[in-house]
Amino acid sequence: MALTGAEPNRAGAAEADAGAGRQLSGAEIVVQALLDEGVELVFGYPGGSVLHIYDALFKQDTVRHILVRHEQGASHAADGYARATGKCGVCLVTSGPGATNAVTGIATAYMDSIPMVVLTGQVPTPVIGSDAFQEVDTVGITRPCVKHNFLVKDVRDLALTIRKAFHIATTGRPGPVVVDIPKDVTDPNIKIPYHYPREIRMRSYNPVEKGHPGQIKKAVDLMLQATRPVFYTGGGVVLGEGSAQLTELVRATGFPITSTLMGLGAFPTTDGQFIGMLGMHGTYEANMAMHETDVLIAIGARFDDRVTGKIEHFCPHAKIIHVDVDPSSISKNVRVDVPIVGQVAGVLTEMLRLYQAQKPQPDPAPIADWWAKIADWRRLDCLQYDRTSAAIKPQFAIETLYKVTDGELYLTSDVGQHQMFAAQLYPFDKPRRWINSGGLGTMGFGLPAAMGVQLAFPEAQVACVSGEASILMCIQEMATCKQYSLPIKVVLLNNGYMGMVRQWQELFYESRYSHSYVDALPDFVKLAESFGHVGMRVERPADLEDAMREAFAMKDRFVFLDVVVDPTENVYPMIAAGKGHHEMHLSPSLTDRELA
């Protein structure tokens, strides 16, 4: 028997022993495999092709199933769970529309490299290809937005395939894996002996672990000679659990550090060495530092177009070091000088060791000069806004949220202006606290993602910052929140517009606000109440803090806080498409002090 002894940290390992060698149906194998993987939560929605699996779920109580209200909610919730915990998210949906509804969430997870296993029902194998009821080519549809996918045609392949799916999803550069399971494969009347392999080796899949020592040495040599260095770190540091190692290295070097949207929290945002997020809505100091740096140390970041701006203007003076677990990330958009393929945490540890071994340590004077320059840029105070406004400024709402929650939130976000304001103004000091759709930019992500986070951490404060356009894209999940008593707080920055669309139309389309005004909004207070929740509305800056305190004081209630904000506010700084880091638009209040 392949399975012996239980791994102590694996929930369900005892059951694994119980399951090994028993005669199980395909449906029972699915559930037993989830137990053996230590899966606590499955987000799903039943339907014809997965009824056998749902029946097997019904007969046990170790794997907890969370019934969402739309399959997109299931994939986002599994994704949110994975982002907050670092474990693999799992969702279960039926064939056809169940699978297609889940696709947006799968693509979202793919773009941000989130480990997730998606089990989809499929029509029975004899009718595959016959345009059967609720048939869709799930493997074909999901192929470009998964790390890998499988169609299981024989129950004897089921356990091994699920093991492979978890292995692939969680190792190397993580990502979603779809396992498509035809209904006849889960037939309760066909039983086979169950074996779940603990170890798995695939000749075609061997992710790189350790970085090349020679390359690491080259990188450290460059760092030791740097006079204007910058760390540029991304979501890979969070995914690779390299936060502690990064923090140590950054502190040991004394270099400034900037982060992408996905990397926020990997290094404490309130630390003086952190110079803000970079990129399209990054800080003046971070983007200027990128423009002037002589040694760029990119860790777990992928040189996304929202970060680099125009490639021709990107870091024109820099030698570039790039650490990434995925070889195909290296020199994809920007040619780098010292590529290091490997697990971020291990490479950072080795970098620190080599850096500290250098005797004597490098002259601190050039770095001090560099910091003086950065301090000048910082003095511009590029995130400032009008604090005297009679309307609630969205920035003020985020700052108040930070104040009221002591920076301790798990904060999920939808996509648009509110997302950028939160990224700029809610400092995250820990990884896995800021949960948003960076790569795909999926409106509707925030609320279901928050469900995944809250279910993972029932005692934690979880909030979703959203806009009135985004929130409506998955609003049905308020019913799920009610069913499972999830005390999430929705902080809605309601400006009546698709704010980011409106901003681009104002700046680049001569204020022709084509279809960006969200007419006929619901009464969010009543809407929340109709789902059985608490709804609140705030319109004046003076009332905001008290309202937020009141909302967060309701520890066991879902509260929907509709904050009416200034519809004309824009996110600054902003690098327009096709511009370089040094060509930022600044807030109009700053333009008379435009960049030197």
Next chain:
Amino acid sequence: MRHIIAVLLENEAGALSRVAGLFSARGYNIESLTVAPTDDPTLSRMTLVTTGSEEIVEQIKKQLNKLIDTVKLLDLSDGPHIEREMMMVKVRAERPDREELKRLTEIFRAKIIDVTETSYVVELTGASKKLDAFIDAIPEGLLIEVVRSGPTGITRGEKGLTLS
């Protein structure tokens, strides 16, 4: 620049569509692609010909390697190698042209593998350029149909693209 890349893939359903999908999704050029199982029935060998700058070809190889079904990959263009492509050509072969076509076939060391009163099918194997030259040499108006396999390739010398 033109590159000929050989890939050993798991012989799984869908492996080919992953490769084809990768090229279309990322906008890479693909000139030809051939694939068949190897002596080891669990493996398929694919040969693809692509063009692009060095940066793009580098990305193509990385992205191919990243596919879970890819076991091993070799850019044959990196070293000495042999390329062969197979072609079948159907030509109009009526009495006045039959001798000329037969002579051409001999010059190119091709074979006539089907004969009717009015047509030949000619089989020819060689480097792609030789195949092009044969087509160019066929007298105007006689060409009916051309079928090409796309090139396959192998490295010269003892070392090969194998699992060991």
